[in-house]
Amino acid sequence: MDKLSIAGLTIAILAVYIGFSLDGGHLSALFELPAFIIVFGGTLGAVMLQSSMVQFTHAISLLKWVFYPPKYDIEQGISEIVIWATKAREKGYLALEDTALEIEDSYTQKGLNLLVDGIELENFRVALELDLDIYREHNLRSANVYEAMGGYSPTIGILGAVLGLIHAMSNLTEPALLGQGIATAFIATIYGVGFANLFYLPIANKIRAIVHEQTMYREMICEGLVSIAHGENPHAIENKLSAFRLEQ
The missing domain is CATH 1.20.5 (Single alpha-helices involved in coiled-coils or other helix-helix interfaces)
Known part of the structure; x- marks a missing residue:
């Protein structure tokens, strides 16, 4: 957590x-239910209108990252790559087949399987980098869903304020209804600005930060596996990957 x-x-x-x-x-x-319905419902509907079903549902699934972000240990990753490099150098790439089955990270597992399958060196890095680019873009678009909510929410809050004032003006002779309309107007504005700046925009930026962390970790995995494919010395690989420790 x-x-x-x-x-x-x-x-x-x-x-x-x-x-x-x-x-x-x-x-x-x-707490003003009409204002909440206008702002939250309007914002949600606007974002659903601009998003594809796949992107919207994926964005919802990433909401858990805000409180339960995936963890990537750079130090452990480097140690594992050095072990893989040593094993590949001593026993060949096929020795990594069982290792690939034990890996939980799908990206790392794919890289090890490509290595075991003997993919051509010039295509190996291309395949890993393409997979990484698509993964990063997919998750960043999900972050954009929350950023869009942060953009729509204040504007829809103003819409709620205007609707509240219209309701208030139509009840000038009834003080009780007049007060309710004015309350809805002001609370809608608070909801719009508050949701955007306390929830939607921070969530978008949090997801982006996690995607950046994931990307750096997977770039390290990519560089390590490519180095193994080129038959580099395990110690040299460790020295090369030590630069990624700065990202921790």
């Missing part, structure tokens, strides 16, 4: 609540 994400979300919500309370506000005043 990512404790930093939990702490950040908690601090953000508490800061808004405490600041509002110190100014004499009541928490119940921030």
Whole structure:
């Protein structure tokens, strides 16, 4: 579990609540169902309209990364690559066949299988880099879904404010209904800006950061496997990959 994400979300919500309370506000005043439906539903619908089904559902599936991000140990990865290089040098590439079956990461498993299958060297790096580029682009597009929500939400909040004011103006002779319309107007604006800056945009940036971390790890795997394919010395491979330690 990512404790930093939990702490950040908690601090953000508490800061808004405490600041509002110190100014004499009541928490119940921030809950307005019509405003929530307008802002959240409108934002969700707009994003669904612009996204493909595959991209939208994938973006939803990546939401868990905010609190349970996948972990990649650069140091352990380098050690494993050195072991693979030593084994390949002593026993040949076929000795890595069992290793490939034990690997959980699909990218690493694919690279080892290509190595075992004896793919031509000039095609080996191309295959790994193509797979990496597609994976990175697919996940970054999912991050863009949340960024789009962060863009639509404030605007739809303004839409909710205008709708609330229209409702209020139609009830000028009834103070109770007038107050409800004005409340919806202001709360809709708060929802629009708050959802965007406390949830949607931070989620988008968090996913991008995780994708960057994944990409760096897989670039290290790619470089290591290509070095093994070229028959480089395990010690030389370790020295080459040591540069990736700076990314930890």
